[in-house]
Structures are given as C-alpha cells and as structure tokens.
Amino acid sequence: MANNQIITITDLHLYYGKVEALKGINMSIARNEVTSFIGPSGCGKSTLLRCINRMNDLIDNCVVQGNIYINGIHGLDGNIYDKNVDINALRKHIGMVFQKPNVFPMSIYDNIAFGPRTHGVKKRSDLDIIVEDSLKKAGIWNETKDNLKKSAVSLSGGQQQRICIARALAVQPKVLLMDEPTSALDPLSTATIEELCENLKEQYTIVIVTHNMQQATRISDKTAFFLLGEILEFGTTEQVFQTPRNIQCENYITGRFG
Amino acid sequence: MFRSKFQTELDGINFDLIELGRVVNSVIQDCVHSLANNDLELSQQVIEIGHETKAQVEKIEERALKAMLMQQPVARDMRFITTALKVVSNMDRISRQAREICHIVSDLHEMDYKFDAELLKTMGEHAIDMVQNCIESFANLDIDLATKVKHQDDIMDNYFKELKLQMIERIKNKEENADSALYFMMIGKYLEKIGDNSEAIANWTSYCKSGKK
Numbered sequence A: 001m002a003n004n005q006i007i008t009i010t011d012l013h014l015y016y017g018k019v020e021a022l023k024g025i026n027m028s029i030a031r032n033e034v035t036s037f038i039g040p041s042g043c044g045k046s047t048l049l050r051c052i053n054r055m056n057d058l059i060d061n062c063v064v065q066g067n068i069y070i071n072g073i074h075g076l077d078g079n080i081y082d083k084n085v086d087i088n089a090l091r092k093h094i095g096m097v098f099q100k101p102n103v104f105p106m107s108i109y110d111n112i113a114f115g116p117r118t119h120g121v122k123k124r125s126d127l128d129i130i131v132e133d134s135l136k137k138a139g140i141w142n143e144t145k146d147n148l149k150k151s152a153v154s155l156s157g158g159q160q161q162r163i164c165i166a167r168a169l170a171v172q173p174k175v176l177l178m179d180e181p182t183s184a185l186d187p188l189s190t191a192t193i194e195e196l197c198e199n200l201k202e203q204y205t206i207v208i209v210t211h212n213m214q215q216a217t218r219i220s221d222k223t224a225f226f227l228l229g230e231i232l233e234f235g236t237t238e239q240v241f242q243t244p245r246n247i248q249c250e251n252y253i254t255g256r257f258g
Numbered sequence B: 001m002f003r004s005k006f007q008t009e010l011d012g013i014n015f016d017l018i019e020l021g022r023v024v025n026s027v028i029q030d031c032v033h034s035l036a037n038n039d040l041e042l043s044q045q046v047i048e049i050g051h052e053t054k055a056q057v058e059k060i061e062e063r064a065l066k067a068m069l070m071q072q073p074v075a076r077d078m079r080f081i082t083t084a085l086k087v088v089s090n091m092d093r094i095s096r097q098a099r100e101i102c103h104i105v106s107d108l109h110e111m112d113y114k115f116d117a118e119l120l121k122t123m124g125e126h127a128i129d130m131v132q133n134c135i136e137s138f139a140n141l142d143i144d145l146a147t148k149v150k151h152q153d154d155i156m157d158n159y160f161k162e163l164k165l166q167m168i169e170r171i172k173n174k175e176e177n178a179d180s181a182l183y184f185m186m187i188g189k190y191l192e193k194i195g196d197n198s199e200a201i202a203n204w205t206s207y208c209k210s211g212k213k
C-alpha cells in the first residue's frame, strides 16, 4: 500500500506573509494515477500544487512548514523540503503546466528542446526525436510539424498550452502537475489533453487542478475537495461524485455552494 | 437551466413519481379486489387506466433524461435521477402486471371458472401492502420501510412456492377444478413479480438516500 504512494504530504502549512493559505494538509498521491484537485476559487489548489515541486520558493514572503515525501523516484526519495535537495532534479522529475500558457519567446522547436538541452541532450537527431514525440503526445504535432521554426508566441492560446504540455513532457518527468490546463482550450483540444492524461498514466503520475467537474469525473482516479486551505474530502472519484461524505463538498459539486 | 431551476425540476420529477405511485397503488388494489370478487367490471377499469399510466411514465422518463443531459448531475442529484428512472420503470411494470392479472380475470369469467384459491387472495393482499410500503418509502426516503419491503418479498416468494405445490396437487389428482390451476399459477407468478418490483423500488430508495442498495 505505502509503496503505491509516490508523494506523501504531511501536516503541510503555508503562509503568504501572515495569511495561512494551507492549514495542515495530509494526503498521499498514488503512482500512475490521475488525482484531481477541485474546490472554489482561492481555496489553495494552485498553492498546494506549487508546493509539490517547490515553485512557491520563488514567491517572496512565502513560508512552508511540513513535509512532502517522494517515494520511488531515483535520486529524489525523501523529503523535498530537506536542505540539500537538488531543486533542478526535483523540477525535472516533477514537471508543471500552468493555467496560462507561458511559452518562451523562441521557436516551437526550441521551446520543446529547451529542457532536454539543459539536461545535456546535444545531438540534433536525438532532439528531433524528442521534439516530435513530445508534440505528438500533446496532440499538436499535426498543426506544427511544417512550421517548427515558427515563433511559439504567434500560436493561438490553445495551441500554446499544448506546446507547454509538450515542453513539460520533453524532459520525461515522473510526475506532471497541471493547473487548469484546459481552461483556455476548445472542446476538441480539451478532449485531446484528457485522452493524453489517460495514456500518460501508464508512465507518469498526474495531479490536475480543474474547475470542470465533468473533467474531474472523466479523467481522474482520485479527487480531493479543497475549502479555505483545507482538504475536506479525498477519495476515489467515483465515491466523491456519487456519495460524498462531506456536506460542503456535496453542495459544491452539485452547484449549491454559498 | 440554472441550478435553482434545476432543483425545481427535480422536485417536479419527484412530485410526478409520487403521483404515479398513487395511481399504481390504486391499480393494484382494484386488481386484487377484482380477482378476489370475480368483478369483471373492475378488472376492465384497471385495463383501461393502464393507458393513462403509460403517458405518465413517458413524461417522467423524458424529464429525467433531459435533466441528466442538461445538468450532468452528480452526488445526490445523480442518485435521485438514476433512482427516478429505475423506480418509474418498476412502477410501470407493476401496473402492467396488474393489467395482465385483470386479463386473466376476464378469461376466467368467460370460462365460468370459480375462484377457489384462498392463497392467491393472501398473496394479493400481501402485494397491495408491499406496493403501498415501497411507494411510501420512496416518497419519504424511509429506509426502515424499504428494509421491511425487502423482508416482505421473502414472504411473497414462499407464498408462491406454496401455491405451486397446491396447484401441482390439483393437476396430479385430476381434481374437478384442475383446469383453472394453470390460470391461478399465472396470476401467482404475476403477483410474485409485483413483489420483486416493489423490492426493487425499495432497493433504489436505499441507494437514493445513502448510495448503498
């Protein structure tokens, strides 16, 4: 059982200055599963997601207490908040896709090759394979294969988002953190990304923040409901959406919140 | 459709179901009484009312499917709509089975058969009680009553076993009323089915309330 958990979060508190944004989170995330974070705006979903690869370190005034243990990622096992953790290795293995696409102002090809290059892949033919493979996995190969030199900034928002997913996949992470990755996408690209999640599960572990309840039920194995910095319900997606135990969770998912 | 409107729609479906339950309740009562009293007129009435329930059933199904499509409900809403779709079809079956019994009552009447199976009367009264209880348990989401219906179905099954033995005896012994045994068997089978459908309504009521059948 414990072996199944790739990430274990214990008693995690996070403060932005004096504001406590996470109030004692305890949860385990299972390997090769999709876990959804749901809950109203401002309840701490993105904040917790950013803790998992220490993105919050970049925010001034942000203080984290508690532990996040990694289990079964070579070279990373242990508490990621320990002093001598290699942050670059952490972010290579635990990739992130943000809500707003943040492509680099360079060509599509260079966007995808960026990560592998910084991790030492130099051979053009190797990079070609990685770029093609990553773009295909993210469902944007057909649209871009003839224009790989084109600037990524000139693409549409939905296309840029899929470039970001391809870029995250290019370094072959073990865990993919996605913060509302499809909120700007049309139904077809959304379906592509959702299908991608299903396929990626075999090799990766995915944590996704979504405001789309149907998306959570379609793609995730487990669902966590957040409210005001706490997780009030966490279980299999089937259980949470069929027979939620927490009344606030039930009110939220059935649209009776507030 | 906004959520508040959605709640109104769910309440409407619930109201229609309870209304249909009321009709089904009176259908099964009239059916059993027409059987026990060999009342041809009453049995004809039951057959005719059956056509009214058909429209009610279709209306409820349509509303439930539309709510499912438009709102993609989850949690208690999802359990309620699933339950509504199941319960409406169980109620529909009960009313069809009651009509089938009434057709047999007409046949018996035509053939001038005497009604002489006391056990069928007992089964009929038991069926009335089960239908009433399961509809009441659904209307009030009363789990205790739903549990009672499940036990009542075991009793119904035993009645039917006993009826079979009695009718087999009649045929074996070539009793004077052996010809009617086949008809009484069929009526017994329909009553037993009505018990099964009542139990199903009770099970879905439990699911609606707690997620467990």
Ligand SMILES: Nc1ncnc2c1ncn2[C@@H]1O[C@H](COP(=O)(O)OP(=O)(O)OP(=O)(O)O)[C@@H](O)[C@H]1O
Pocket: A016, A021, A039, A040, A041, A042, A043, A044, A045, A046, A047, A048, A059
């Ligand atoms: N960089 C920051 N500095 C200060 N406060 C922040 C910062 N980021 C988030 N917060 C606060 O922390 C709380 C949680 O924010 P977070 O972004 O994690 O919410 P969320 O659940 O992701 O919401 P949404 O669904 O709107 O994305 C909010 O009250 C927010 O205002």
Ligand SMILES: [Mg+2]
Pocket: A045, A046, A047, A179, A209
């Ligand atoms: Mg967020």
